[in-house]
Amino acid sequence: MNQSLILDLLENNARLSSQDLADILNDDEASIKSEIQSLEKNKIICGYHTIINYNKALKDQKVLAYIEVSCTPTRNRGYDKTAALIANYPEVDTMYLLSGDCDFLCLVQGKTMFEVARFVSDKIACVEDVRSTKTLFVLKQYKQSGIVMIDKPEDKESRLVVTP
Amino acid sequence: MKCLSTKATSIKPSGIRKFFDLASTMEGVISLGVGEPDFATPWHICENAIHYMSTGHTHYTANRGLLELREEICKFHKEHYNQVYDPENEVIVTIGGSEAIDLCMRALLNPGDEVIVLDPNYVAYAPSVILSDGVVVPLKLKEENDFKILPEDLKKVITPKTKAMIINYPSNPTGGVMTKEDYAKIIDIIKESGIYVISDEIYAELSFDQPFASLAQFDEIKSQIIVVNGFSKAYAMTGWRLGYCMANKELSSVMNKIHQYVIMSAPVMSQYAGIEAIKNGYDDVLMMKEDYLKRRNFLVNRLNRMGLKTNMPHGTFYVFCNIQSTGLDSETFCERLLQEQKVACVPGNAFGDSGEGYVRISYAYSIDHIKEAIVRLEQFLKDLEN
Numbered sequence A: 001m002n003q004s005l006i007l008d009l010l011e012n013n014a015r016l017s018s019q020d021l022a023d024i025l026n027d028d029e030a031s032i033k034s035e036i037q038s039l040e041k042n043k044i045i046c047g048y049h050t051i052i053n054y055n056k057a058l059k060d061q062k063v064l065a066y067i068e069v070s071c072t073p074t075r076n077r078g079y080d081k082t083a084a085l086i087a088n089y090p091e092v093d094t095m096y097l098l099s100g101d102c103d104f105l106c107l108v109q110g111k112t113m114f115e116v117a118r119f120v121s122d123k124i125a126c127v128e129d130v131r132s133t134k135t136l137f138v139l140k141q142y143k144q145s146g147i148v149m150i151d152k153p154e155d156k157e158s159r160l161v162v163t164p
Numbered sequence B: 001m002k003c004l005s006t007k008a009t010s011i012k013p014s015g016i017r018k019f020f021d022l023a024s025t026m027e028g029v030i031s032l033g034v035g036e037p038d039f040a041t042p043w044h045i046c047e048n049a050i051h052y053m054s055t056g057h058t059h060y061t062a063n064r065g066l067l068e069l070r071e072e073i074c075k076f077h078k079e080h081y082n083q084v085y086d087p088e089n090e091v092i093v094t095i096g097g098s099e100a101i102d103l104c105m106r107a108l109l110n111p112g113d114e115v116i117v118l119d120p121n122y123v124a125y126a127p128s129v130i131l132s133d134g135v136v137v138p139l140k141l142k143e144e145n146d147f148k149i150l151p152e153d154l155k156k157v158i159t160p161k162t163k164a165m166i167i168n169y170p171s172n173p174t175g176g177v178m179t180k181e182d183y184a185k186i187i188d189i190i191k192e193s194g195i196y197v198i199s200d201e202i203y204a205e206l207s208f209d210q211p212f213a214s215l216a217q218f219d220e221i222k223s224q225i226i227v228v229n230g231f232s233k234a235y236a237m238t239g240w241r242l243g244y245c246m247a248n249k250e251l252s253s254v255m256n257k258i259h260q261y262v263i264m265s266a267p268v269m270s271q272y273a274g275i276e277a278i279k280n281g282y283d284d285v286l287m288m289k290e291d292y293l294k295r296r297n298f299l300v301n302r303l304n305r306m307g308l309k310t311n312m313p314h315g316t317f318y319v320f321c322n323i324q325s326t327g328l329d330s331e332t333f334c335e336r337l338l339q340e341q342k343v344a345c346v347p348g349n350a351f352g353d354s355g356e357g358y359v360r361i362s363y364a365y366s367i368d369h370i371k372e373a374i375v376r377l378e379q380f381l382k383d384l385e386n
Helices: A003-012 A018-025 A029-041 A079-087 A113-122 B006-010 B015-024 B043-054 B067-081 B096-108 B125-131 B151-157 B180-184 B187-193 B219-224 B249-262 B268-280 B282-305 B330-341 B367-385
Strands: A063-071 A092-097 A104-110 A130-137 B091-094 B114-119 B135-140 B162-168 B196-200 B225-230 B243-246 B318-322 B358-362
Touching (some): A018 A029, A063 A079, A063 A113, A113 A130, B006 B125, B043 B268, B067 B268, B091 B249, B096 B125, B096 B196, B096 B225, B096 B243, B114 B125, B151 B187, B330 B367
Parallel strands (some): B114 B162, B162 B196
Antiparallel strands (some): A063 A104, A092 A104, B318 B358
């Protein structure tokens, strides 16, 4: 099955066209197209995003915070239902259920620290069954999705143009 | 002043040099001309070198190289290629495969001895023969035979003066490979003639569609074979300059004599990096190989679609592309491509006369890079037609 190969390629470079994928996988374009459509339909491919280094994009700076959320699941509401109440807020970018001290870990985005703080206290903390929250503001991002965002002195091609 | 060495001054400069000089003066050149991986050396390998440097391991090593490295090399070759050598007496760690090739020629040749050199093939072989007073005898390879050595062609070039043959499979620049079956057909000729074969196997790990095969896997001629290999291509370590050669005890000790006077020992930090690479770097090798394979498919399918008929090469990271349909010779093609579209490739005739009518395109680049170059190449072909 080409599925996992397609996923591998798109995960690293979502801009590859179906013709590119067909060339790389030695397949025809039509079958790649239908494969991608089925991956999208089945929500295996959930979106195509761009990885942005916000350290550099000064104009549209964002505030990122990791929120550790502890909750007490009740008889009628397990983790999943509480999670859905939180995850549906657009401010929550990413959310996991974790082992360890807290239950959920949410990555929250906002324009200012104040905005994030208010979202946590007004919204997440008030969700039923939520017992406590702990907010960890991101000071600087070094790596995302396998891409190191630290500037190196020379990020240019270091190879000679033509070599034997 | 007195004149310089006639032998050295008469060697003609590499055809690659000319393109390098031209391309490096131009802005915005997108290159498909390199002969080295684009990957950085895996971090754990660099870290090992740094660790040993920072703890004062900065001295000469044994002439043949650190014993641990030689042992690991032998273990690797036994496990992966079924090539069996003794780390104490049959292995020398060298400054890249290049030194190993030079050592072979110096240890083997007397003035006038003939060495069969494949045509087209890597640029350094013929000069190394000449510098050791040998005579180069080209063995012409053809695209229709996938640039393999055929027994009938080999027979024709062997004379009583033939001392050795130097081969390189998977091949730079053709991407051709020799399978075990292909080699089996020339074993008798090699055994009967008694010639040595220097087998440059630097691209062994970049053998895509079949297991890597080597003449050193045939016991009946193993003592006539010198295996040259190294870390440059498999582990993306070109700048570390670390290679090695494996040969029978007698030959290896003569080579080591030359090595100890001329070189002493390969750089110690590179040797420590090499130990880490060969012990713990195989996953990196496979990861890079998988990437090269994707790029190869991408490039070859594109070339075929734009009308440059190209067979799928089975190894290395080069495509030896036939450009005869354009009516241009190799050098004109490459010069015009560079000037008109700022894409740099290497003309095939830089690798020997039989390379005329071809260009070497390297795919040691990211897909995005190849894509951009291909768009320009396609435009170049369109402009040629008009």
